[in-house]
Amino acid sequence: xxxxxxxxxxxxxxxxxxxxxxxxxxxxxxxxxxxxxxxxxxxxxxxxxxxxxxxxxxxxxxxxxxxxxxxxxxxxxxxxxxxxxxxxxxxxxxxxxxxxxxxxxxxxxxxxxxx
Amino acid sequence: xxxxxxxxxxxxxxxxxxxxxxxxxxxxxxxxxxxxxxxxxxxxxxxxxxxxxxxxxxxxxxxxxxxxxxxxxxxxxxxxxxxxxxxxxxxxxxxxxxxxxxxxxxxxxx
Numbered sequence: 001x002x003x004x005x006x007x008x009x010x011x012x013x014x015x016x017x018x019x020x021x022x023x024x025x026x027x028x029x030x031x032x033x034x035x036x037x038x039x040x041x042x043x044x045x046x047x048x049x050x051x052x053x054x055x056x057x058x059x060x061x062x063x064x065x066x067x068x069x070x071x072x073x074x075x076x077x078x079x080x081x082x083x084x085x086x087x088x089x090x091x092x093x094x095x096x097x098x099x100x101x102x103x104x105x106x107x108x109x110x111x112x113x114x115x
Numbered sequence: 116x117x118x119x120x121x122x123x124x125x126x127x128x129x130x131x132x133x134x135x136x137x138x139x140x141x142x143x144x145x146x147x148x149x150x151x152x153x154x155x156x157x158x159x160x161x162x163x164x165x166x167x168x169x170x171x172x173x174x175x176x177x178x179x180x181x182x183x184x185x186x187x188x189x190x191x192x193x194x195x196x197x198x199x200x201x202x203x204x205x206x207x208x209x210x211x212x213x214x215x216x217x218x219x220x221x222x223x224x225x
Contacts, residue, residue, distance in 0.1 A: 043217040093158045106158035
């Protein structure tokens with residue numbers, strides 16, 4: 001299957017700082033990127049969907065000014081958690097899809113811990 | 116609102132038996148359903164996709180069914196092995212988003 005590379009795999013940051021997570025599709029063009037958040041023993045919760053070159057569409061309850069998503073090219077999307085707080089600590093996962101109605105390929109996930 | 120649910124949080128079975136996981140959906144009819152495997156601390160890995168006009172899909176020891184009357188998909192692992200232990204997620208896929216069920220944590224005991 002296709003490969004999505006997500007970095008970093010884990011990060012610890014101080015409260016109030018910003019953290020950027022990168023997601024790259026290595027062998028396909030991801031026309032759509034999805035960003036998910038997963039708390040322990042819970043399922044993946046969709047945060048936002050972005051199409052290359054367009055603004056991201058955020059799910060209800062997700063602050064777009066706090067979670068900045070950029071999808072400037074068909075192979076790279078970034079999620080920046082701004083002014084992070086301890087409650088933002090979670091497992092963040094990106095996913096890329098080429099076209100619609102097809103399988104999505106997931107990154108390895110990023111474990112964010114805000115102290 | 117549309118919902119996709121996996122009612123069993125955990126399933127524990129003996130090695131060699133067939134594991135059957137259930138995914139139910141309400142208030143809508145998805146055109147596709149997908150099943151993923153997720154290991155702890157990792158992203159989900161795609162296993163199978165089934166379309167609404169397909170009754171059954173197979174891949175090695177895996178089988179997925181799609182019953183639009185019951186609004187249900189079943190995921191089977193035959194001849195289960197301890198290495199099959201993981202969380203399995205069903206997902207509804209549309210043109211704009213992929214929504215996951217809560218997952219079932221499967222444990223295969225030797």
